[in-house]
Amino acid sequence: MSFPAGEAPLPPRPRWSLRARLIGLVLLVTTLALVVVDIVLPTLVRGALNTTRDQSLNVVVTALPGRIGPDNLERLTATSTLRGGIGWSLVYPDGKVKSLVGPADDDPGPLLAGDLGTQLRTVGGLQTGDHYRILPTQVAADGETATLVAWTNVEDDAELLERLIVTELVISAGLLLLLGSAASLLIRRELKPLEQMADTADSIAAGDLSRRVAVGESGVEVDRLGVAFNGMLDGINTLLAEREAAEHRLRQFVADASHELRTPVAAVRGYSDLYAAGALPEAPAVARAMERMGFEARRMGSLVEDLLTLAQADAPDSLVADRVELTDLLAGAVEDAAAIDPSRQWVMVPRPDDLPPIVVFGDHNRLHQLFANLLGNIRTHTEPGTTATVSVEPDPDPRFVVVTVADDGRGVDAAALPFLFDRFYRADPSRSREHGGSGLGLAIVAAIATAHGGAVSATRAAAGGLAVRVRLPQARPGDGRPATVATA
Numbered sequence: 001m002s003f004p005a006g007e008a009p010l011p012p013r014p015r016w017s018l019r020a021r022l023i024g025l026v027l028l029v030t031t032l033a034l035v036v037v038d039i040v041l042p043t044l045v046r047g048a049l050n051t052t053r054d055q056s057l058n059v060v061v062t063a064l065p066g067r068i069g070p071d072n073l074e075r076l077t078a079t080s081t082l083r084g085g086i087g088w089s090l091v092y093p094d095g096k097v098k099s100l101v102g103p104a105d106d107d108p109g110p111l112l113a114g115d116l117g118t119q120l121r122t123v124g125g126l127q128t129g130d131h132y133r134i135l136p137t138q139v140a141a142d143g144e145t146a147t148l149v150a151w152t153n154v155e156d157d158a159e160l161l162e163r164l165i166v167t168e169l170v171i172s173a174g175l176l177l178l179l180g181s182a183a184s185l186l187i188r189r190e191l192k193p194l195e196q197m198a199d200t201a202d203s204i205a206a207g208d209l210s211r212r213v214a215v216g217e218s219g220v221e222v223d224r225l226g227v228a229f230n231g232m233l234d235g236i237n238t239l240l241a242e243r244e245a246a247e248h249r250l251r252q253f254v255a256d257a258s259h260e261l262r263t264p265v266a267a268v269r270g271y272s273d274l275y276a277a278g279a280l281p282e283a284p285a286v287a288r289a290m291e292r293m294g295f296e297a298r299r300m301g302s303l304v305e306d307l308l309t310l311a312q313a314d315a316p317d318s319l320v321a322d323r324v325e326l327t328d329l330l331a332g333a334v335e336d337a338a339a340i341d342p343s344r345q346w347v348m349v350p351r352p353d354d355l356p357p358i359v360v361f362g363d364h365n366r367l368h369q370l371f372a373n374l375l376g377n378i379r380t381h382t383e384p385g386t387t388a389t390v391s392v393e394p395d396p397d398p399r400f401v402v403v404t405v406a407d408d409g410r411g412v413d414a415a416a417l418p419f420l421f422d423r424f425y426r427a428d429p430s431r432s433r434e435h436g437g438s439g440l441g442l443a444i445v446a447a448i449a450t451a452h453g454g455a456v457s458a459t460r461a462a463a464g465g466l467a468v469r470v471r472l473p474q475a476r477p478g479d480g481r482p483a484t485v486a487t488a
Contacts, residue, residue, distance in 0.1 A: 019184075019191050026183045027176060034172040041168065042161050049157045050133065054120050057135040057150050060086055064137070064148070091116065091136075091147040110134055110151050122154070130155055193222045197229055209237055253423055257307060264296035264303075306440040309369070310423070310447055320365070323475055326358040327351060329368055330390050330403065337375040343384035346375070349391035358392060358401050361475040362452040370448040373441045374405040374468055380441075382409035382465070395471060403470045408463035420458045421446035445470075 016024070088100040091112050099109055110123050110132035120135050134151040141148075193213060200211045212233060215226040271289040280286045331348055338346040360367070371390070378388045386409045393402045412420065419425045424439035445468070449456045454472040461467035 018194070019187050022187050022191075023180065023183050026187075027180055030176060030179055031172075034168075034175065038165070038168045038172060042165055045164060046157065046161055049154075049160070053133050053152050053154065053157075054135075056086065057120065057133065057152065061135050061137050061150050064139070085152050087151050087153075089149045089151065090139075090141055091149060092141075093144060093146065107153060110149070112149055116147055116149065125153070131158070190220075190222060193226050197226065200229075200233075204233070209233070209240070249423075257303075257424075261300060261303060264300040267296040268293050268300075303440070306444060309444050310440065320363045321361060322364060324360050324362055324364050324367055326360050326367075326401065326403070326472075327392060329364065330371060330392065333368055333371040333375060334390055336372065337379065337388070341379050344379065344382070345385075345387040347387060347389045349389060351392060359475045360401070360452070360472050362472075366448045367452070370445050370470065371403070371405065373445050374470075377441050378405070378407045378409070378466075382407055386465070387463075399473055400471055401474050403472070404467055405470070406461040406463065406467035407465035408461065409465040411460055411465045412458070414460070417458045417460075421456060442468075 087102045087107065087109055089109055089112060090098045090100055092098070095113065097112050102109060108126035108130075110125050110130075112123070112134075116134070116136040118136050118138070120133065123132055123134055124130065125132055131154050132151045133154055134149050136147045136149045138145055139148040140146070193215070196213050200213050203211045212230050213226045215223050215230065271293045274280050275286065275289060280289055334346045334348040337344075375388060375390075378386065382388075386407050388405070388407045391404050391406075393404060395402045421442045423443040425443075446456050449470055449472070452472060454470060456471070457469050459467050459469070
């Protein structure tokens with residue numbers, strides 16, 4: 001069976017739910033325990049009753065007087081633990097049975113026939129359904145050897161055991177009913193969050209990623225699972241949102257890159273087509289076309305280099321990490337800018353000599369490119385005579401350092417500040433591509449700062465121009481790693 005792309009088959013629902021299986025397991029274990037009790041207890045009671053009767057029979061037989069008579073036997077029976085529950089019968093060798101003493105007038109006694117022996121045993125009664133415990137012993141009676149039998153009726157024990165069994169069955173049934181109801185309510189309540197999680201998971205599988213599980217505050221395992229489940233969903237939503245945003249940025253980036261590359265490619269192709277068609281017969285026209293083709297080729301090469309730099313900055317593994325003394329790096333970048341463009345003033349604000357050097361951990365070349373791009377942005381977008389200032393300032397968090405690159409030019413509109421670091425963004429749409437750059441300079445700045453665990457932001461400078469703050473984590477003392485990762 002095949003399924004649509006992106007959909008996974010849901011497992012079939014079990015015949016018995018987890019709640020039903022747990023309740024069934026509780027009832028099964030309880031039933032087995034009650035069955036064992038219901039069997040063992042009557043057996044133990046029956047054994048205890050038989051032992052009591054057997055001991056009483058042994059006691060009275062052992063205490064038989066030298067002369068056997070009804071009076072003596074009645075007195076002997078009255079002193080036993082059975083309190084008159086013992087009867088006496090005399091069995092002659094010819095099988096004749098003579099009842100000497102009975103525990104009750106209506107008790108017909110046991111059925112005594114055959115070889116009775118001298119051991120305790122259970123026999124039937126003259127009345128159907130009765131049972132007796134008997135203890136025979138040999139005595140002399142009427143000039144011959146006869147068998148004197150002490151006996152006791154055990155039907156009272158049987159009735160007692162029947163009542164005990166019925167009571168046990170009623171109690172067991174009540175316990176099972178009560179336990180089943182209590183287990184059902186308790187398990188239903190405790191498993192309700194799991195059922196909600198299952199319903200939420202089904203909804204998520206169907207595409208509703210906004211569903212969440214209601215979590216209690218008891219701190220039990222199910223609540224902790226609910227918290228972890230919601231956290232997992234939040235993480236999934238965040239990852240999906242980040243992936244969607246990354247895909248959108250990638251599509252926009254590819255579209256912008258294609259748009260930026262289309263112009264120089266079209267220009268080169270147009271001039272080459274004109275030349276091939278003989279539309280440039282004069283040497284000055286050919287020279288002009290070659291000049292324009294060279295310019296577009298250089299601009300296209302610069303754009304490709306910027307794109308490559310962005311790709312490398314987005315891959316932190318490509319950075320050559322080392323300890324970098326930030327003040328020396330900034331001084332070199334300012335000196336380079338002054339050599340390239342003497343028409344503007346480039347100022348590096350000095351730090352007190354008694355302060356320790358500021359060391360960051362990163363790629364020296366990339367960090368130099370970061371600040372060179374910021375200074376180049378001033379050179380491209382400000383008028384000659386503008387003053388650019390580079391300063392190093394402490395951050396409220398001592399683990400970080402802030403470098404501010406500011407100018408006193410005409411600045412940037414406040415509405416454009418949040419977008420300055422977007423790729424291919426131009427704060428002034430009226431600028432031509434020849435003078436306004438590719439729109440990747442500040443994007444490269446942001447990418448390099450992010451790759452180093454830092455962040456960038458843009459504000460209006462106190463002198464009226466643009467101020468870009470680069471926040472970088474300092475290297476740990478005696479270690480080559482940054483203190484932490486900055487957030488924008």
